[in-house]
Amino acid sequence: MPLHVVVIGSGIVGASAAIELLRDGHRVTIVEPGTPGGPQAASYGNGAWLSPASIIPMSMPGLWKKVLGYLLDPGGPLTIRWRMLPRLAPWLIRFLRAGSTVAKVEATARRLSSLLHDAPSRHAALAAEIGAPDLVKRQGLLYAYPDRAAFEAEALAWRLRRDNGVRWIEIGAEELFQREPTLGRHYRFAVLVEDGGHCVDPGGYVAAIVAHVVGQGATLIQAEATGFDIAAGRLRAVTTSAGLIACDRVVLAAGIRSKALARAAGDRVPLESERGYHVVIADPAAGPRTPLMPSDGKMGNTMTRQGLRAAGQVELASVDALPDWRRADILLRHLLSAYPALDKGPLPDVARWMGHRPSTPDGLPVLGLASASSDIVYAFGHGHVGLAAGPVSGRLAADLVGGRQPGIDLKPFAATRF
Numbered sequence: 298m299p300l301h302v303v304v305i306g307s308g309i310v311g312a313s314a315a316i317e318l319l320r321d322g323h324r325v326t327i328v329e330p331g332t333p334g335g336p337q338a339a340s341y342g343n344g345a346w347l348s349p350a351s352i353i354p355m356s357m358p359g360l361w362k363k364v365l366g367y368l369l370d371p372g373g374p375l376t377i378r379w380r381m382l383p384r385l386a387p388w389l390i391r392f393l394r395a396g397s398t399v400a401k402v403e404a405t406a407r408r409l410s411s412l413l414h415d416a417p418s419r420h421a422a423l424a425a426e427i428g429a430p431d432l433v434k435r436q437g438l439l440y441a442y443p444d445r446a447a448f449e450a451e452a453l454a455w456r457l458r459r460d461n462g463v464r465w466i467e468i469g470a471e472e473l474f475q476r477e478p479t480l481g482r483h484y485r486f487a488v489l490v491e492d493g494g495h496c497v498d499p500g501g502y503v504a505a506i507v508a509h510v511v512g513q514g515a516t517l518i519q520a521e522a523t524g525f526d527i528a529a530g531r532l533r534a535v536t537t538s539a540g541l542i543a544c545d546r547v548v549l550a551a552g553i554r555s556k557a558l559a560r561a562a563g564d565r566v567p568l569e570s571e572r573g574y575h576v577v578i579a580d581p582a583a584g585p586r587t588p589l590m591p592s593d594g595k596m597g598n599t600m601t602r603q604g605l606r607a608a609g610q611v612e613l614a615s616v617d618a619l620p621d622w623r624r625a626d627i628l629l630r631h632l633l634s635a636y637p638a639l640d641k642g643p644l645p646d647v648a649r650w651m652g653h654r655p656s657t658p659d660g661l662p663v664l665g666l667a668s669a670s671s672d673i674v675y676a677f678g679h680g681h682v683g684l685a686a687g688p689v690s691g692r693l694a695a696d697l698v699g700g701r702q703p704g705i706d707l708k709p710f711a712a713t714r715f
């Protein structure tokens with residue numbers, strides 16, 4: 298039976314849910330306060346990787362031993378605003394516990410793999426469907442190391458990938474130089490995950506999906522969702538800054554802002570922002586031919602339509618704290634050292650961005666039904682992998698709206714797991 302479904306948020310997850318709901322014959326209204334795919338969304342500024350290999354949780358056994366070193370290193374990949382520590386402590390404790398044993402991270406990797414294993418082909422199909430096939434490329438993803446020993450130091454991560462069907466080829470120094478002539482010669486070993494893909498303009502991609510669904514009959518309302526009108530467990534309406542919107546179902550996909558709305562739907566989800574940054578060098582003099590992650594920089598380097606993008610960094614702070622652009626400058630310094638030709642001549646023209654990874658402490662998204670009403674479907678909390686997992690999450694959300702058994706066991710993703 299066709300339903301009226303309100304999708305809250307139009308990042309990659311909400312946009313993907315909208316297209317799937319239309320496919321199922323529902324009437325769709327998207328509520329979004331910003332521009333779909335605009336810089337307020339994590340979906341705009343991410344690393345653009347569509348990686349079946351992104352199944353390794355941030356929290357791994359022994360991480361706590363490294364954390365202090367990271368925090369004391371002003372140029373490191375992780376920082377915390379110390380004033381926030383008391384508020385963040387419960388999330389951090391859960392985060393460290395989630396990766397405390399190999400068995401736990403094996404389970405997390407398996408669950409993430411169930412979402413990500415076919416991400417590049419799902420994106421290729423989606424981009425083709427909206428008439429923009431050139432936005433998604435499938436030319437692999439490169440992980441570059443100073444030497445083989447540095448790669449082998451990540452043995453657990455690569456073992457988890459292999460166990461979950463990720464395949465790669467090893468590349469020695471000479472071949473790496475042939476493939477990536479502008480990469481610094483201090484990288485002498487790499488692995489290529491051939492199944493990996495990337496998007497050349499994530500924000501433009503989300504905007505194009507939303508334009509497509511509006512062209513197919515969805516309504517886009519520029520407003521902020523503020524809560525729900527629920528009576529006896531049945532959803533009657535979404536309350537928004539533009540008034541009530543009567544509806545049968547909701548898909549909550551508001552990224553980091555989903556926490557308060559999930560609370561209004563009866564669930565306390567420990568969702569925090571792992572703030573991340575990017576820099577984009579327009580018209581770069583050097584850069585990778587294949588998207589590349591230099592192991593020391595812990596950042597994705599990807600050629601996008603806007604230029605060479607380096608995305609990364611984890612900053613734990615409140616959602617509303619001002620950006621600390623020194624974190625973006627760390628990415629820029631890594632780029633200049635990874636591609637020495639960038640460091641010659643005048644300083645390049647650089648755009649900087651900060652955004653919010655909507656992160657749960659166990660590294661898994663929240664996909665399932667709300668406690669206060671099974672008419673509300675959750676699709677948020679995708680942390681580091683939401684671009685890649687957007688289309689499958691959209692499909693799963695539509696399955697839940699339609700009362701169909703999803704093809705993936707969603708118990709590990711329930712909001713009530715916390």
Ligand SMILES: Cc1cc2nc3c(=O)[nH]c(=O)nc-3n(C[C@H](O)[C@H](O)[C@H](O)COP(=O)(O)OP(=O)(O)OC[C@H]3O[C@@H](n4cnc5c(N)ncnc54)[C@H](O)[C@@H]3O)c2cc1C
Pocket residue numbers: 305306307308309310311328329330331332333334335337338339340341342343344345346347348520521522523550551552553554555571572573574575597608609610652653654655676677678679680681682683684685686
């Ligand atoms: C630096 C960085 C690098 C990353 N790299 C990658 C990567 O390479 N690959 C990958 O797969 N993932 C990556 N990610 C993660 C990925 O970007 C996110 O997981 C994903 O974009 C989340 O999508 P979303 O649709 O849930 O949220 P968002 O994209 O944040 O969209 C949420 C939308 O909801 C709207 N909204 C907010 N409040 C309300 C409200 N009250 N009512 C209605 N709408 C509302 C917002 O305006 C926004 O448009 C990265 C993230 C960062 C920060």
